[in-house]
Amino acid sequence: MxxxxxxxxxxxxxxxxxxxxxxxxxxxxxxxxxxxFGRLVDLADIGAGDEVLDVGCGPGYLTALAARAGGRAVGVDVSEPMIAEARRRRAGGNCSFQVGRAEALDLPDASFDVVVSSLALHHIPEQSRATAFAEMFRVLRPGGRVLIADFRPPKGHLATHLVGAAAGEAMRDNPVERIAPMLGDAGFDVAATTKVSWFLHCVRADKTGGVE
Ligand SMILES: C[S@@+](CC[C@H](N)C(=O)[O-])C[C@H]1O[C@@H](n2cnc3c(N)ncnc32)[C@H](O)[C@@H]1O
Structure with missing residues (x-):
């Protein structure tokens, strides 16, 4: 990808x-x-009335599911064609999309209950990921939560080689075990790490600061 x-x-x-x-x-x-993706919505504990941000939303499949489960969902993606496709397929009602970078979200502080991101982190340059997590922390309300799902490369020489050939280095060498400590560094309390499928590693973390 x-x-x-x-x-x-x-x-x-x-x-x-x-x-x-x-x-x-x-x-x-x-x-x-x-x-x-329904499992991701469940793991993020998205419920009625929740305002959800999907970072690196692509064509908006998860954004739309989150909107259905919550109160409002906004998808952000750096790619203009991806946002155009998301709008064409899935915008409307309580689901909207905007062009933007994970590392510099054009969104107010403390404006969402939940941030989700699936299969996007490995696209963000490694040196920018801490900034992206800091942005997710900033836009979440105290008591909010983040769910990061990303590609877990298979083990073994042949499988690794095949992933590298088909999808490139960023997926072949994706260090998903670093997600949880990086979320901790951004100020989150890591709540759970889940293997959603053989290729999807998922970390849920909470912004507990400020909550009595
Ligand atoms: C593999 S797609 C995943 C799309 C969708 N989340 C999904 O699960 O199908 C990764 C997406 O991340 C977007 N992306 C890459 N770098 C980004 C960045 N720095 N900020 C926001 N989006 C980014 C890409 O344009 C692409 O749409």
């Missing part, structure tokens, strides 16, 4: 070919997409 051909002429990390990505996502999840 990080291969150059998906990027075109776009900001670093962005995926430009939004329609191909939506198709690719359906194929990769082969009938499990609803169940797996």
């Amino acid at each position: 990080h291969k150059a051909r998906l990027h075109g002429n776009a900001p670093s990390g962005a995926i430009s070919h939004a329609r191909s990505y939506e198709f690719f996502s359906k194929v990769v999840f082969t009938g499990t997409r609803r169940r797996i």
Whole structure:
């Protein structure tokens, strides 16, 4: 999901070919997409009235599910074509989308109850991830929570090689075990780490500061 051909002429990390990505996502999840992303909504504990931010939302599949479970959901993505596709497919009602960078969210402090992000972290340059987590912390209300789901590379030489060839280095070498300590450094209390599927590593953490 990080291969150059998906990027075109776009900001670093962005995926430009939004329609191909939506198709690719359906194929990769082969009938499990609803169940797996529904599990993310459950793990993030999104409930009625929650305001949710989806960082690196792509075509907005998770954003739309979150909007259905919560009160309002906003998807942010650095790729203009991805946001156009998300708007075309999924905007409306309590679901909206805007172009933006995870490292510099154009959103007010303490304006969301939940931040989710799936399969986007490995696109953000490693040196910028701490800034992205600090931004997620900033836009969350005290008592809010974050759920980061990202690709867990398979173990073993052949599998590693195949992932590298198909998807590029960022996925082959993705250090998902660093997510929890980095969230801790950003001020979050890590609540749970979950293996959602063989390839999806998920960390839930809470912004407990300020809550009595
Ligand atoms: C593999 S897609 C995941 C999309 C969606 N979250 C999903 O689970 O299907 C990664 C997305 O992250 C976006 N992205 C990459 N770097 C970003 C950044 N710095 N800030 C916001 N979005 C970014 C890409 O444009 C792409 O749409």
